[in-house]
Every structure is written in structure tokens, then in C-alpha cells.
Amino acid sequence: MRHIISLLMVNEAGALSRVAGLFSARGYNIESLTVAPTEDLTLSRMTIVTSGSDAVIEQINKQLNKLVDVIAVLDLSEGDHLERELMLIKLKAEGEDREELKRMADIFRGRIIDVSGTSYTVELTGSRAKLDNFIAAISSDLILETVRTGASGIGRGERILKI
Amino acid sequence: MELTGAEIVVRCLQEEQVEYVFGYPGGAVLFIYDELFKQDKVKHVLVRHEQGAVHAADGYARSSEKVGVALVTSGPGLTNAVTGIATAYMDSIPMVVISGQVPTSVIGEDAFQEVDAVGITRPCVKHNFLVKDPGDIASTIKKAFYLARTGRPGPVLVDIPKDVSNQKAIFEYPTEVSIRSYSTPGKGDSTAIRHAAQMLLEAKRPVVYAGGGVILSNAATELTALVKLLGLPCTNTLMGLGGYPGTDELSLGMLGMHGTYEANMAMQHCDVLLAIGARFDDRVIGNVDHFAQVPRKIIHLDIDPSSIAKRVKVDLPIVGDVKLVLAELLDVLRSSKQKPDATVLADWWREIEGWRTRGGRLAYRNSDEIIKPQYVIEKLYEITGGDAIITSDVGQHQMWAAQYYKFDKPRRWINSGGLGTMGFGLPAAMGAQLINPDATVACVTGEGSIQMNIQELSTCKQFRLPIKVVALNNRYLGMVRQWQEFFHGNRYSESYMDALPDFVKLAEAYGHIGMRIDKPSDVEPALREAFARKDDLVFMDFRTDSTENVFPMVPGGKGLSEVILSEDL
Numbered sequence: 001m002r003h004i005i006s007l008l009m010v011n012e013a014g015a016l017s018r019v020a021g022l023f024s025a026r027g028y029n030i031e032s033l034t035v036a037p038t039e040d041l042t043l044s045r046m047t048i049v050t051s052g053s054d055a056v057i058e059q060i061n062k063q064l065n066k067l068v069d070v071i072a073v074l075d076l077s078e079g080d081h082l083e084r085e086l087m088l089i090k091l092k093a094e095g096e097d098r099e100e101l102k103r104m105a106d107i108f109r110g111r112i113i114d115v116s117g118t119s120y121t122v123e124l125t126g127s128r129a130k131l132d133n134f135i136a137a138i139s140s141d142l143i144l145e146t147v148r149t150g151a152s153g154i155g156r157g158e159r160i161l162k163i
Numbered sequence: 164m165e166l167t168g169a170e171i172v173v174r175c176l177q178e179e180q181v182e183y184v185f186g187y188p189g190g191a192v193l194f195i196y197d198e199l200f201k202q203d204k205v206k207h208v209l210v211r212h213e214q215g216a217v218h219a220a221d222g223y224a225r226s227s228e229k230v231g232v233a234l235v236t237s238g239p240g241l242t243n244a245v246t247g248i249a250t251a252y253m254d255s256i257p258m259v260v261i262s263g264q265v266p267t268s269v270i271g272e273d274a275f276q277e278v279d280a281v282g283i284t285r286p287c288v289k290h291n292f293l294v295k296d297p298g299d300i301a302s303t304i305k306k307a308f309y310l311a312r313t314g315r316p317g318p319v320l321v322d323i324p325k326d327v328s329n330q331k332a333i334f335e336y337p338t339e340v341s342i343r344s345y346s347t348p349g350k351g352d353s354t355a356i357r358h359a360a361q362m363l364l365e366a367k368r369p370v371v372y373a374g375g376g377v378i379l380s381n382a383a384t385e386l387t388a389l390v391k392l393l394g395l396p397c398t399n400t401l402m403g404l405g406g407y408p409g410t411d412e413l414s415l416g417m418l419g420m421h422g423t424y425e426a427n428m429a430m431q432h433c434d435v436l437l438a439i440g441a442r443f444d445d446r447v448i449g450n451v452d453h454f455a456q457v458p459r460k461i462i463h464l465d466i467d468p469s470s471i472a473k474r475v476k477v478d479l480p481i482v483g484d485v486k487l488v489l490a491e492l493l494d495v496l497r498s499s500k501q502k503p504d505a506t507v508l509a510d511w512w513r514e515i516e517g518w519r520t521r522g523g524r525l526a527y528r529n530s531d532e533i534i535k536p537q538y539v540i541e542k543l544y545e546i547t548g549g550d551a552i553i554t555s556d557v558g559q560h561q562m563w564a565a566q567y568y569k570f571d572k573p574r575r576w577i578n579s580g581g582l583g584t585m586g587f588g589l590p591a592a593m594g595a596q597l598i599n600p601d602a603t604v605a606c607v608t609g610e611g612s613i614q615m616n617i618q619e620l621s622t623c624k625q626f627r628l629p630i631k632v633v634a635l636n637n638r639y640l641g642m643v644r645q646w647q648e649f650f651h652g653n654r655y656s657e658s659y660m661d662a663l664p665d666f667v668k669l670a671e672a673y674g675h676i677g678m679r680i681d682k683p684s685d686v687e688p689a690l691r692e693a694f695a696r697k698d699d700l701v702f703m704d705f706r707t708d709s710t711e712n713v714f715p716m717v718p719g720g721k722g723l724s725e726v727i728l729s730e731d732l
């Protein structure tokens with residue numbers, strides 16, 4: 001099953017590689033991993049999307065908690081949560097396609113953030129599925145480049161990961 | 164007070180009351196060595212190879228409850244130390260390794276003797292640090308010792324660039340440590356402990372399975388009291404030997420790949436299993452699926468939550484310091500009016516007795532012509548009164564030592580259980596002998612393993628360490644040969660140790676006493692003579708039967724009851 005795990009860790013050199021190293025050393029999957037400092041600059045917040053059996057996910061949680069740099073771990077997928085990913089996608093936009101692509105971007109609530117004579121760059125945020133759907137809706141020969149951040153997650157309402 | 168980084172390092176070691184540092188100098192640690200030279204509180208033991216330094220620090224820690232300390236230079240010094248660090252990590256041994264690093268100005272430029280020490284050691288340390296400011300040295304070393312010894316212990320590396328050891332900073336040794344992302348389990352959950360007591364009282368076929376965690380948390384007294392209170396069968400892992408007295412009638416001996424028949428059968432067929440500071444390692448329970456075929460309730464006490472439910476499903480997890488949990492469990496049981504059903508337990512013991520008879524306890528057929536390795540260990544046990552500190556290397560000799568030397572006390576059996584590092588035994592014995600100057604220390608080894616750190620005989624000479632080396636010389640990498648005999652059609656690919664040195668002359672060349680023993684009748688007199696030499700290192704080269712195999716054996720991937728017993732039964 002797919003899980004989205006959030007963690008708070010000290011914002012120190014090497015902390016990221018401890019987490020990444022743990023996943024590769026123990027053979028756990030990483031679908032995506034995002035990390036950046038929080039409002040408290042001594043802390044970083046990381047979101048990891050992974051998958052595995054219940055036993056594997058339990059081990060992942062325990063092993064993450066065991067890392068000395070990790071302060072708190074929350075498996076967001078165990079409760080209500082929000083998940084957003086950012087995508088920047090550059091599309092070949094020429095002739096009739098220009099109008100059609102603009103329409104598609106509007107439908108998906110994307111923004112065209114860069115325009116050239118032959119291309120558009122669209123910024124899109126949403127769930128992974130929404131971004132996947134956008135890609136599926138565009139003819140593949142029009143896609144010049146895609147950049148996705150991987151999911152960032154947060155609990156809904158009172159579900160807060162903070163120290 | 165302003166001190167240089169190097170002075171601070173040495174002051175920190177003094178503050179931690181480190182008696183011995185095991186190390187080897189080099190460019191990146193010269194300032195630190197200079198400060199060591201100027202004082203005499205912290206004694207330095209110059210090894211002959213950095214792997215030896217780390218194993219010696221490890222043996223020091225295992226035999227004493229203290230944190231072992233090693234000091235190595237950058238680059239090759241550090242890479243040589245890695246095997247030792249990984250060995251300590253796998254067995255959760257408290258240790259601080261200080262390594263020199265190239266100056267901060269050239270880090271990342273492939274400078275002379277530069278390696279990414281923090282990167283290389285990351286998967287085999289509890290934690291590691293690169294110190295970039297002399298003002299951080301004291302707090303980092305304080306944290307390193309704290310992390311090494313608390314919670315589930317382990318090695319911690321502190322990497323110090325050369326310029327940092329030469330710059331000045333105010334020195335103040337912190338009295339307390341706070342690491343906001345780190346906390347250690349203490350007492351266990353009381354409800355769970357009461358529940359565990361109830362499960363044990365109602366069990367029909369209970370077994371206690373105790374591992375290295377019992378030794379590490381100094382809980383042998385509590386474990387022994389618990390087992391005796393309820394009359395439970397108790398088996399110890401390779402790492403847990405001595406956690407419960409091996410000569411006691413409630414002891415089933417060691418379990419696992421080369422465990423006793425009764426221990427493995429009892430483990431397989433019990434209905435309530437109390438696992439204490441043990442981790443259901445593949446060499447202990449064999450095939451997990453086979454193990455899971457028999458329904459049993461598992462209670463698992465461990466300080467590390469990630470050891471629980473890692474390989475087997477656990478019915479009652481209790482996270483906590485084993486010593487504190489056992490003490491509380493004992494209180495609950497002592498104040499309970501309920502007692503285990505004696506007749507039910509007697510039936511279970513009868514069944515276990517049956518396995519004991521069938522498995523013949525541990526059996527081998529002795530010989531008048533050729534020295535049997537098991538016989539050497541039995542005599543070693545007798546002559547040392549069962550009270551020596553025994554270190555071991557890795558191979559058949561290790562298993563025979565574990566089987567035939569009955570450890571009644573903790574911290575007497577010192578071996579590399581998790582990583583299985585050949586070359587561990589002799590340097591580990593050095594550390595053990597230094598911190599236990601009055602103890603009898605023997606290293607049981609093979610002619611293969613001893614050659615992996617033989618250079619340490621020189622360190623033993625310099626520091627007058629009267630270790631007794633008991634080499635079971637079968638001219639083969641015996642454990643490899645055994646697997647080739649059983650599983651690879653007797654094709655002894657590269658397991659014959661050709662061109663062996665004359666170990667007697669070798670020992671003499673290092674300034675020690677060497678003895679070569681070929682005949683069974685000479686085994687006992689030789690051991691007596693060697694152990695009577697209280698001040699000398701004696702290297703005993705026992706020429707043993709090269710065809711002897713270790714039994715019982717649960718082959719890799721098989722279940723605990725799918726065991727090969729000795730044909731000598």
C-alpha cells in the first residue's frame with residue numbers, strides 16, 4: 001500500500017542522507033521525497049511517499065524514529081490529510097495547439113508562467129492523480145519537459161506535526 | 164579558558180574517565196597525539212593496525228560495561244577502522260571512535276588521505292559527527308559518549324579536521340546533554356508487564372529466549388531470578404551466553420544454527436515465548452516461515468522498538484530497558500498469589516528431557532590418536548575453572564567454544580556474533596585484559612582467523628598482556644570446509660590453508676612463548692603449563708582433527724527442527 005510519511009528532523013548537514021541511506025540500505029521504496037526548512041530554521045520537514053506491506057511500513061516508521069536526527073514521524077496516510085505536488089511542464093505550443101493547450105491549462109487550473117514563440121510552461125499543483133491526468137490529457141509529442149516535486153503532505157484540521 | 168581543539172579532545176577524554184585509548188597516529192591527528200603525550204591520565208595503546216584498535220576498544224567495552232575509545236587518522240586510518248566499527252554496531256557495543264580529517268579548507272578536494280568518514284560509516288554507526296568548529300568539540304564528544312552508552316548502545320564516530328584540532332576555543336565540559344530528537348526508553352508499560360506475567364503463569368510450554376540485550380543492560384541477576392522463580396526453561400543466544408548460568412539445570416544451552424537440540428526443539432514447540440533483548444536473527448530461528456508454522460504467543464522485551472516485530476509477529480511487545488522491565492515483572496510475579504501449574508510444567512520438562520536424551524546434549528567421540536577440538540575446549544573450561552574471559556574469532560572454533568565452555572556469568576564470552584568478523588579475537592582479548600588485569604583471558608581461534616590480526620602479538624608484547632591464545636589448528640577454514648562438505652559436494656574450493664607459518668616460531672619471533680600440541684594426551688598438561696604462566700602470553704597451536712564438524716546444525720534456510728545431528732551419537 002502507498003503511504004505518505006511526514007517527518008521533522010534537525011536541519012543539519014547530513015540529515016537528509018541519513019534518511020535516504022536508510023531507505024536504500026534496507027531496501028525500502030521511495031516514490032518521492034521532498035524536504036525544506038520549516039518556519040523554525042533549525043528544523044526541516046520531509047515528506048516521503050513510499051509503499052510496502054504493513055510490516056514494512058511499521059519497520060520504516062520505527063527505523064526513521066531511531067535516527068538520532070529525526071524528531072518526529074507521522075504516517076499521514078493513517079488519517080485525514082492533504083497532499084499536494086507541484087509540476088512545471090513545458091509544452092510545444094505552435095499553431096492551433098496554442099489555444100487548445102491554454103484551454104487545457106485552464107481546465108486543470110494551471111497557470112502558464114512562461115511563454116515563447118513555440119512553447120508554454122505550465123505550473124500545476126494538486127494531487128498526484130491530477131498531475132497524472134493532466135499529462136495523460138496532453139498528447140505526448142507536445143510534452144517537452146516535466147519537473148515534479150513529489151508530494152508534500154499535511155494532516156487535516158487538528159492533526160499537527162510540531163514540537 | 165582557551166584551549167586548542169586537540170587539548171579539548173584530551174580534556175574531554177579525561178572528563179569521561181577514559182583509562183585507555185586504542186589508536187594509531189597519522190598526519191590528521193598529530194595535534195591530538197601531541198596533547199596525549201603531554202599528560203598521563205589517559206593511556207594510549209598503540210596497536211599495529213587500526214582494525215585492532217577498534218576491536219580492542221570493543222573487547223574493553225564488552226568485558227567492562229564502559230565505553231571503548233579508539234583514535235585513528237584520516238583516510239586509510241579510518242577505512243581500516245570500518246570493519247571494527249561495523250562489528251561493534253552489529254552487536255550494539257558502546258564505543259566512541261575519534262578520527263582525524265583533512266583540514267576544513269581542503270575537504271571535498273580529494274586531498275591527501277581524505278575520505279568521507281561520515282559518509283563511509285553512516286550505515287554502521289549509531290550516529291556520527293563532523294566537527295567544524297573547535298568550540299563544538301566538547302559538546303560533540305559529550306553527546307557521542309551519551310549516545311554510545313544510552314538506549315540501545317552502539318558506536319559513535321567523531322570526525323575532527325586537522326585545523327579544528329589546532330584552533331583555540333573556550334573549554335567547558337557540559338554537565339548535561341540534551342538532544343531534542345533523542346530519547347531512551349526506561350521502564351516498560353506496566354499494564355503490558357502484568358499481562359506478560361499472566362501469560363507466563365498460564366503457559367503450558369513456556370520458554371525464555373534471552374539475547375545480548377540481557378548482557379548489555381546488566382540484567383543477568385534479574386533474568387536468573389525470573390527463570391528460577393517460575394522454573395522456566397531458558398535458552399541463550401550466542402550473544403547472550405552468560406546471561407543465565409550455563410551450568411544450571413534450567414538452562415537449555417545455546418539455541419540457533421549450532422544450538423542444542425533441546426533448545427531448538429523447545430523454541431519451536433513452546434506455547435509462550437518470552438524473548439528478552441534478542442532479535443530473532445536468521446542464525447537463531449532459521450527459516451521464519453517454518454518457525455511461524457507452530458502457533459505460539461510471543462512476548463518481546465527490547466529497548467529498541469525496531470527489533471520488535473521485525474522478523475516475527477509479536478503478541479505482546481514491551482519496549483523498555485530490559486533490566487527495569489524484568490525487575491518489574493519479577494515484582495508482579497512475586498506478589499501474585501497464582502503459581503504456574505507444576506504438573507503441566509513437569510510434563511513440558513519431561514518432553515524437553517526427551518529431546519535432551521535424543522540430542523545427546525552435546526556429543527562428540529573423543530580419540531586417543533587425534534586431538535578433538537571439543538576436547539580442548541572442555542579441558543580449557545576445567546583448567547580455567549569456567550571463570551576465564553574467553554574471546555573468540557569466527558568459525559568452527561567459535562561454535563565449539565560457545566557450546567563447550569559453560570558461561571555462568573555475563574561479560575565472560577566475547578565474540579563477534581552479528582558481523583562474524585574473523586580477526587576479532589586477539590585484539591578483543593587485549594582490550595579485555597587491559598581493563599581486567601587480574602582476569603584470565605584466553606582467545607580461542609583458528610589458524611585462519613588468527614592470521615587476520617596476528618600483528619597484534621606485537622602490541623601484546625609491548626603492553627605485557629598475558630593472553631592465552633588457544634588456536635584450534637585444523638589446517639582448514641573449517642567452517643567453510645564444513646559447508647562445502649555438506650552443501651557443495653565435498654569440493655573444498657580454497658578452504659585449505661596451505662603454507663601455514665610455524666606458529667611456535669612466530670610467537671617466539673614476537674617475544675612470546677609458543678607451544679605445539681599434537682597428541683590428545685598432551686592437551687591437558689600443555690594447557691596447565693600455559694595457564695600457570697601468569698605473566699606470559701602463550702600461543703598454543705593445537706593440531707586438531709581437520710575433518711571434525713560442528714553439530715547439531717540447522718542448515719541455512721531450514722527450520723529449527725530440521726536439524727542435522729552428529730553421527731557420533
Ligand SMILES: Cc1ncc(C[n+]2csc(CCOP(=O)(O)OP(=O)(O)O)c2C)c(N)n1
Binds near residue numbers: 611612
Ligand atoms: C573477515 C572474514 N572473512 C571471511 C569470513 C568467512 N568465514 C567464516 S568462518 C571462516 C573460516 C574460519 O577459519 P578458521 O579461523 O581457521 O576457523 P575454523 O572454522 O577452522 O575453526 C571463514 C573464512 C569471515 N567470517 N570473516
